[in-house]
Amino acid sequence: MTALSILDFVRVTEDTDARGALDNARDLAAHAEKWGYRRIWVAEHHNMPGVASAATSIVIAHIAAGTKTIRVGAGGIMLPNHAPYVIAEQFGTLARLFPGRIDLGLGRAPGTDQITLRALRRSPEAADHFPQDVLELQAFFAPASPNQRIVAVPAAGTEVPLWILGSSHFGAMLAAELGLPYAFASHFAPELLISALEIYRSCFKPSEQLARPYVMVGVNIIAAESDTAARRLATTQQMSFTNIFRGARGLSQPPIDDIETYWSPLEKAQAMKMLARSIIGSPDTVRSGIAALVAETGADELMIVSDVYDHATRLRSFELIADAGRLAAEQPAFSSETI
Template sequence: MTPLSILELVRITEGTDARGALDNARDLAAHAEGWGYRRLWVAEHHNMPGIASAATAVVVAHIAAGTSTIRVGSGGIMLPNHAPYVIAEQFGTLARLFPGRIDLGLGRAPGTDQHTLRALRRPPEAAETFPQDVLELQAFLAPAVPGQRIQAVPAAGTEVPLWILGSSNFGAMLAAELGLPYAFASHFAPDLLLSALHLYRTRFKPSAQLDRPYAMVGVNIIAAETDAEARRLATTQQMAFANIFRGARGLGRPPIDDIESYWSPMEKAQAMRMLARSIVGSPATVRAGMESLVAETGADELMIVSDVYDHAARLRSFQLIAGRQ
C-alpha cells in the first residue's frame, strides 16, 4: 500500500483559538501514529489569522513531544525568509531532541504577503538564491570538517533529510539536480502535477541522501460515512478558497448545506480549478480515488490535507482514509 502522510494546517477556526489549534494538531498526530501514517508536516505561513504554524520549528517540537514514532517536519519552511544557518540550528536541535523523526521540507515561496516579508527583514529577491541556500543548509547539517570556522551547533552531523517542495517545474528540476525527494503541492496547484513529476523522474541524479527518485503528491481528501456528508464537510475548505479570492482570509468556518449560496460563479470556477484533484466521499469513494491517483501519478507517498472544521469529524476523516473503521 502507498504510504500515507498528513499536512496539518493548524487551522484556527471560529470555534477554536490558536492554543486549541496547536493542541488539536498534536492530538491528530497521536491518533495518526496509531493509524499507520508515516509523517505529519506543518507549513510556514505568516500574517494569516486562520493558521497557527508561523513559528514552524516550535510547532514541530510541540507535536513531536506528544508522539513517539511518527515522523514530524515542515511542509515546508519557506527558506527565502531565513538565513540557512538559523534553520540548520533549529532543525538540528529538533533532530537531537527527536532522533530519526525529523524532516525538513523546503519551499521557495514567501508564504505570506510583501508587507510581511519586509517585517521578516528579508528582501523579495531572496528567492533567487534558493538553490544556493539549500546547499548551504545541507552543508551546515553535514558532519563538520577540520578547519570549519562556522558550525551550526548542535546541528552538524545530524544530516536531517531535506525535501524540495513545489507547485511548478522549478522545484522538480532542483530536486532532481540535487538528488532530493520531491513533494508536489497538487492540493492547491494541480495544473503542473504530471509534467513536474515527469521532469523530476527523468532528470534525477542520485545523491548521498537518495539513490532513486521519490515523489510525494499532496492531495485534499475528506472522508465521512456517506458521500453526502463528506461533501457537506468539504464546504469548509471551499469557503476558505472563496475567501482567498475575496481578499478576506479569516478563521475556518463550519460547513454549510448549500455552497452555491456562498460563492459566485467566478469564485466557484477559481476554487474548483485549485481543488480539481480533491477526493471527497465515503470510504469506498475515497479508496477508489486514491487508487486512481496513485495509478496515474506513480506517487511513492500521498500527503493528505483533510480540512474539516470539527476536530472529531477531522479525526474520523483521517481514520477512514487510513482504512481504519
C-alpha cells in the same frame, strides 16, 4: 504500499483559539501514529489568523513531544525568509531532541503577502538564491570538518533529510539536480502535477541522501460515512479558498448546506481549479480515488490535507482515509520504498 502522511494547517476555527489549534494538531498526530501514517508536517504561513503554525519549528517540537514514532516535519519552511544557518540550528536541535523523526521540506515561496514580507525583512531577490541556500543548509547538517570555522551547533552531523516542495517545473528540476525527494503541492496547484513529475523522474541524479526518485503528491481528501456528508464537510475548505480570492483570510468556518449560496460563479471556477484533485466522499469513494491517483502518478507517498472544521470529525476523516488507503493498496501500482 504507498505511504500516507498528513499535512496539517493547524487551523484556528471560529470555535477554537491558537492554543486549541496547536493542541488539536498534537492530538491528531498521536492518533495518526496509531493509524499507520508515516509522517505529519506543518507549514510556514505568516499573518494568517486562521493558521497557527507560523513559528514552524516550535510547532514541530510541540507535536513531536506528544508522539513516539511518527515522523514530524515542515511542509515546508520557506527558506528565502530565513538565513540557512538559523534553520540549521533550529532543525538540528529538533533532530537532537527527536532523533530519526525530523523532516525538513523547503519551499521558495514567501508563505504570506507583500506587506508581511517587509516585516520579515525578506529582500525581493531572496528567492533567486534558493538553490544556493539549499546547498548551504545541507552543508550545515553534514559532519563538521576539523578546520571548519562556522559550525551550526548542534546541527552538524544530524544530516536532517531535506525535501524540495513545489508547484511548478522549477522545484522538479532542482530536486532532480540535487537528488532530493520531491513533494508536489497538487492540493492547491494541481495543473502541472504530471509534467513536473515527469521532469523530476527523467532528470533525477542520485545523491548521498537518495538513490532513486521519490515522489510525494499533496492531495485534499475528506472522508465521511457517505458522499453527501463528505461534500458538506468540504464546504469549509471551499469557503477558505473563496475568502482568499476576496482578500479576507480569516478563521476556519463551519460547513454549510449549500456552497452555491456562498461563492459567485467566478469564485467557484477559481476555487475548483485549485481543488481539482480533491477526493471527497464515502470510504469506497476515497478508496477508489486513492487507487486512481496512485496509478496515474506512481506516487511513493500521498501527503493528505483533510480540512474538516470539527476536530473529532476530522479525526474520523483521517481514520477512514487510513482504512481506505490500506484497501486501495490491494490494487496494483503501489510502491513499497521507504525513506
